[in-house]
Amino acid sequence: MKYFDYAATCPLDKDAAGIYLKMATDFYGNSSSLHDVGGQSAQLLENCRDTFARLLGVERKGLFFTSGGSESNFLAIEALLTAPKKGGKHIITSIAEHSSIHGTLMRLEQNGYEVTKLPFTSSGMVSIEALKEAIREETVLITIQHTNSEIGTIQPIEAISKLCQEYDIHFHCDFVQGLGKSDSMKLTTQVSSFSFSSHKFYGPKGVGGVYIRPNINWTPFFPGTSHESGLRAGTVNLPGIVAMTVAAEKTIGQMTESRIRFLKLREAFIQSLEPIKEILTIHGELGDKQFPGIVGFSIEGIEGQWLMLECNRLGFAISTGSACSAGMQNPSKTMQALGLTGKKGKEFARVSFGRSTQVEEVEKLGHTIVNITRAFKK
Structure with a gap:
């Protein structure tokens, strides 16, 4: 099985x-224990915090380790709302955010918050003009992803940050798809908080992190919690x-080289689909606004799930979008954000590349998709 779901x-x-x-x-001690075995673990934990702070260009005091991106998104949003820059209960997000963001915001709506969900432009971007129009006096939080997991578009984080600073609004960024794939140093100084997840950059599952600016005087969601400065409960992993x-360290160190590889792989894949170009749509942007390792596409008249099963x-191994939405009958959130609903929304499929992906494999996948399409259209 050739894997294209990185x-x-x-x-x-x-x-x-x-x-x-x-x-x-060898270092199994609980980092919160006061004996020497625990002390060794605590030192290792803080060494990791120092290293991550250096890699991400942030203050170590604001960096916390979690169980992954979903928990990080939840904890960050809840923390920011305990220390808003002004009064109000209005939040702005996009339709295409990860399910962990939408789930958290749904709970907040039940507690009296109002949420505005912005669509994408036709190229998969959040419109700065539409975002500015959505801001109200009572807007206290904007949460927008960095890199879309389904079509790979990179949102205008700097422009969003400027709006947030101008209107005294906290800005949380889901950076789960972005870490190690684009320059994190440009992001981390422009947001109130951001999240990341280990298994997206070849680390183990069940671990991640969140950064919350140290000058934000947040209150813990879980009272009496002692781990990670009170941000979360549970022994650290x-x-x-x-x-x-x-x-x-390895992924960030290879970032420039990886982008060059992904650009070549993307070009080879799209070129291999040339025979069906008349019924093919590649979703996304160009240049620096697009992460090349993710290719989201639709083939007219062919449901993405059926195409995925045929490829399997x-x-x-390809996908029909975010694994957190797998099995749902509705089009993916990204397709909805693009205004593609019903049968058109369900035509979506995604291919994503990794370290071991070879041009020959990409071309073979493309030719296979062309053959599947031709057989279907007969």
Whole structure:
């Protein structure tokens, strides 16, 4: 089986796997314990915090380790709302945000908050003009993703940040698809908080992190919590955190080289689909506004789930969008954000590349999709 679903999850890096095993067997102490065994674990934990702070260009005091992106999104939003810059209960987001964002906001709506969900432009971007028009005096939070997981568009974080500063609004950014794929240093100084998840950059599953600016005087969601400065409950996953740190160092170090590779793979894949170009739509943007390792596309008249199953039968693992929405009957949130509903919305499929993806494999996948399409259209 050839794997083309790296946007959903990545295999564990071998170096990260090795360090995970060593940490789990040799440094098993609880980092909150006061004895020497716990002290060793605590030192390792803080070393990882120092390393991540350096990699991301942030203050270590605002960096917290979690169980992954979903928990990070929840904790960040809840923390920011305990320390708003002004009064109000209005939040702005996009239709295409991750389910963890929408789930958190649905709960907040039940508690009296009003949420405005913005659509995408035809190229998969949040319109700055539409965002500005949606801002009210009582808007206290804007939460917009960095990189869309389904079509790979990179949102205008700097422009959104300027609006937030102008109107005294907190800005949370879901950076789960972005870390290690674009320059994080440009992002981290422009937001109130951001989230990331280990398994998106070849670290272990079940671990991630969130950054909340240290000058924000937030209140814990869970009273009496002692772990991670009171942000979350539960013993920290030290082996996972150390392995995630190793994976992050490697991924960020290879970022420029990886982008060049992904551009070549993307070009090869789209070129291989040339025979069906008349009924093919590639969703997304161009240049720096697009992460090249994700290709979201639609073939007229062919449901994405059926195409995925046919590819799977022939030895290729592709997807129909976010794994967190798998099995749902409605079109993906990104297709809805693009205004594509009903049958048109369900035509969507996604291919995403990773470290081991080869041009020959990409071309073979493209030719397979062309053959599937031709057979279907007969």
